[in-house]
Amino acid sequence: MKNIIDFINSFLSRSGSYVFTTTIASRLLSFFASWIALQLIPNKELGVVIYAFQIIVFIIPMGGFGLNQGLLRYGSQLKSTEEKNALFLFILKKGILISLAITIILAITAYFLDFKLHETSFYLILLSTIITSSFIFEIIKIQFRLQKNNKLFSLAELSYNILLVIFVFTLSYNFNELGYAISLIITPLITSLIFISKLHIQWKKHLKLSLIDVYFFRYGFFASLSNVTTQLLISIDIILIGFILKDMEMVTAFKYVSIVPYSLLFLSNVVITTDFVDFTEKINNSNYIKNYIKNYIKLFSLISAFCVLIIYLFGEVILSFFDENYTTYFSSLMVLTIGVSGILTFRGLFGNLLSSIGKTHINFITTTLALALNIILNYYFIPKYGILGAAFTSAIIMWFTGILSLIFFFYFYKKLYFNKV
Incomplete structure (x- = not known):
């Protein structure tokens, strides 16, 4: 039992309490957002959006071809803040271009796919725009972790879910399943715009990093x-x-x-x-x-x-x-x-x-x-x-x-x- 207590104390010393409490709050808010959608949208129509969104969900990690994962691992091994910021800038620029390309390819593919329900193609095309905004939001959160600023990481995650509840209720109430889909799209984008300035990155300063090689990609x-x-x-x-x-x-x-x-x-x-x-x-x-x-x-x-x-x-x-x-x-x-x-x-x-x-x-x-x-x-x-x-x-x-x-x-x-x- 002592080892477990020591493990928990070590976790808390790294601002784990902030991550823990805000994650619980975020999960409850996400849970609440799903409940709201279920109350406001008929099951069949909601099922179409959920079906399309699940297809998008498993493609989202391909946004940036995993450059966000490279940021997390290789950024952890960099010593200086300048190097970590330079890696973030490189990944942000390359990742956005790759994510946009994936979005376009997916949208074109969805247009020609023959689904039983025509609405599925429409929502698949619409929701494909989440790929880019989710990539940006993810690397912002990773950069907070690399800065060992778990407080801001937690705040970003919490803010995302608060906005999700607000948008799901407002848009689903007014536009039903279309509003629900739009709320899923705009939440990561708006949250990213709010928090990207808090990274305090010098956008015009660039460093050449030797770690960016074939093994990195x-x-x-x-x-x-x-x-x-x-x-x-x-x-x-x-x-x-x-x-x-x-x-x-x-x-x-x-x-x-x-x-x-x-x-x-x-x-x-x-x-x-x-x-x-x-x-x-x-x-x-x-x-x-x-x-x-x-x-x-x-x-x-x-x-x-x-x-x-x-x-x-x-x-x-x-x-x-x-x-x-x-x-x-x-x-x-x-x-x-x-x-x-x-x-x-x-x-x-x-x-x-x-x-x-x-x-x-x-x-x-x-x-x-x-x-x-x-x-x-x-x-x-x-x-x-x-x-x-x-x-x-x-x-x-x-x-x-x-x-x-x-x-x-x-x-x-x-x-x-x-x-x-």
């Missing part, structure tokens, strides 16, 4: 592919439910049943977000990494058990908050929560540790294998069990990727640093 590219497949692992259930069952109400139901389990991922995200720069700086210190891993797993094993217990006791009450009819999906909620425990305890930690040692291509291999398995299992389980089948598949995949990431990390870490972990 390779790292970012595989990181983006890994994030794409990771997002697709979450989105694919909704996409396949819509494709196999051809029932947009089931798409909406699974989306809202999965909100609470997937929201629990913020617990590990908070810790990793706070600590990534720190443990990347100390990655060659095997004793530090060994102790970090032990304490993290102990802490999140307890947290996971507690989350499962809470959902078991109060899951139906939580589902009834969305819709009384959703209580029939309690089993799906329970299965997803058990699955999320695998990410909380293993995948969240070891996936990021693999990134910190430069093995983003291993994350890509892991998630690609998981994606193939996901599709196979979903085609078996969804026709047989409906959205419960999708929940079974997700739970299996979450534990599979977590354990596989653990195995890969220990294998490569021992090879790279020669010391036993």
